[in-house]
Amino acid sequence: MAATHPRDISLAQARAVVRRAVDKAEQLGLHGGIAVVGASGALVTASRLDHGGLGGMGRAASKAWISATQQIPSVEHLHRMTSLPQPIAAGFVAVSPQAAFPGGGGLPIVDDDGVVVGGIAASGATVSPFFPAGLAAEDLSVDGQPANPEDLLIAYALDLPYVSQHGDDQGRWSARFGELRVEPAASRGMATAPAASRQHELNWAIALCDRLMAAATDRDLRVSVAVVDRGGDPVQQDRMDGAAAAGVEVALAVATSSARFGAPSERLATDYGPSLAAVAALHPAPFLALPGGLPLTEEGRLVGGVGVGGADPATCADLLRSVVEA
Numbered sequence: 001m002a003a004t005h006p007r008d009i010s011l012a013q014a015r016a017v018v019r020r021a022v023d024k025a026e027q028l029g030l031h032g033g034i035a036v037v038g039a040s041g042a043l044v045t046a047s048r049l050d051h052g053g054l055g056g057m058g059r060a061a062s063k064a065w066i067s068a069t070q071q072i073p074s075v076e077h078l079h080r081m082t083s084l085p086q087p088i089a090a091g092f093v094a095v096s097p098q099a100a101f102p103g104g105g106g107l108p109i110v111d112d113d114g115v116v117v118g119g120i121a122a123s124g125a126t127v128s129p130f131f132p133a134g135l136a137a138e139d140l141s142v143d144g145q146p147a148n149p150e151d152l153l154i155a156y157a158l159d160l161p162y163v164s165q166h167g168d169d170q171g172r173w174s175a176r177f178g179e180l181r182v183e184p185a186a187s188r189g190m191a192t193a194p195a196a197s198r199q200h201e202l203n204w205a206i207a208l209c210d211r212l213m214a215a216a217t218d219r220d221l222r223v224s225v226a227v228v229d230r231g232g233d234p235v236q237q238d239r240m241d242g243a244a245a246a247g248v249e250v251a252l253a254v255a256t257s258s259a260r261f262g263a264p265s266e267r268l269a270t271d272y273g274p275s276l277a278a279v280a281a282l283h284p285a286p287f288l289a290l291p292g293g294l295p296l297t298e299e300g301r302l303v304g305g306v307g308v309g310g311a312d313p314a315t316c317a318d319l320l321r322s323v324v325e326a
Contacts, residue, residue: 008038009109009118011241014045017109017120020193021157022202025049025127027193028135028149032124033057033234034157036109037064039071039117041098042245043224046237048124050201056124057234063106065098068119074106075165104129104165105150107158122153129166131176136188144184146173152189162190201229205236208306211323213240216308219319223310224251230302232256232285239310247310253286254293254316259305260285265293266317291317294324 009017014036021034026049033056035046048057063074070077081089081102093099106121126132129148131140140147142162146169147155155162205227212225217240224239224247232255239248254265260283261268268289272279280287291314293307306324308316 006039006115007117008040008042009036009044009111011044011238014118015238017157018045018047019196020159021120021122021153022047022049022196022199023193024153024156025122026196026198028139028153029132030122030124030127030149030153032122032127033060034120034122034153035060035064036118036120037061037068039068039115039119040245041065041069042239043237043248044118044239046234047202047206048233048235050199051125053125054231054233056122056127057237059101059103059123060121062098062101063103063121063123064119066102066119067106067108067121068116069096069098071108071116073104073108073165074102074119074121075104078102078104104167105154107154107160109158120154120157122150127153129164129169129172131172133176137177137180137182138186138188140173140189141182141187142189144182144187146170147187147189148172156190156193201235205304208323209236209238212306212308212320213238215319215323216240221311221315221319223308223316223319224248226251226255226307226309227296227304228252228255228259228306229304230259232260232305235304243310247308249286250288250290250292250309250316251307252309253288253307254290254309255305255307256286256293257288257305258293258295258307259302262295262302264291264295264317265289265307266291266313292320294320296324 031052033048036044066074108116109118209225222240222243226237257265296304
């Protein structure tokens with residue numbers, strides 16, 4: 001019997017897809033973020049490769065949101081928006097601010113029945129449709145044809161045939177490789193990538209998220225977790241299956257607040273008192289002065305922040321301290 005209520009892609013499935021993307025990205029020397037959003041529009045998981053640059057996770061999540069909720073490649077959404085009168089396109093973003101970055105590169109994720117259960121996209125410092133220097137042409141070719149790195153990354157992650165979403169692959173190929181041709185048999189773009197082995201910060205963040213989610217399971221809780229760098233940019237985000245959608249934003253906001261101020265998130269309300277709103281307005285990073293976030297240090301140096309959301313704030317804070325301060 002068909003389920004009454006639709007489901008998002010599971011965290012385990014989303015993690016597996018992102019891991020494939022990370023493997024291929026490391027093979028290609030790309031640095032950026034990969035995000036998977038459920039069909040509900042809520043983030044399921046996102047990972048930023050080491051040295052991935054700022055903002056990539058947000059752009060990836062936006063394109064993934066478009067693909068998941070509109071159930072089309074994000075480039076098709078872009079074409080539709082640019083063909084509509086400007087007030088309509090602007091109105092779409094006004095009522096759906098998650099679609100603020102309507103770039104190409106996002107794809108829907110479908111289950112075995114052909115139902116869209118999520119969307120995936122990548123973006124970041126060196127994740128783009130341009131062909132970088134230092135890579136063999138064979139690694140950027142599929143069946144003898146050019147394959148730009150960003151779209152190749154997503155096709156590989158989903159194990160789908162390569163299709164460009166960024167227009168003139170041949171033109172960008174010529175700018176990088178000239179008239180070089182690759183024989184189909186020599187193309188390695190979709191060949192199996194070795195397991196990533198150089199993502200030290202990402203692996204650290206994933207391990208912390210895993211510990212927090214295991215502790216949540218032990219307490220019969222379903223939460224979202226986020227680990228950010230010292231500037232508040234996400235490194236790893238996860239939402240447990242069945243967790244409340246808003247926990248994603250809460251976890252990120254308290255993690256970012258703790259990282260940027262170097263203090264437990266709830267302490268900020270006391271530290272800044274009546275000036276709290278003014279302090280929050282100083283920077284566009286998410287800010288939330290509630291329990292659930294802690295700064296992360298290494299050898300006395302502030303390196304990031306971690307947050308938990310989705311249960312009541314006191315419960316989230318207690319869960320977090322039981323893991324981080326153990």
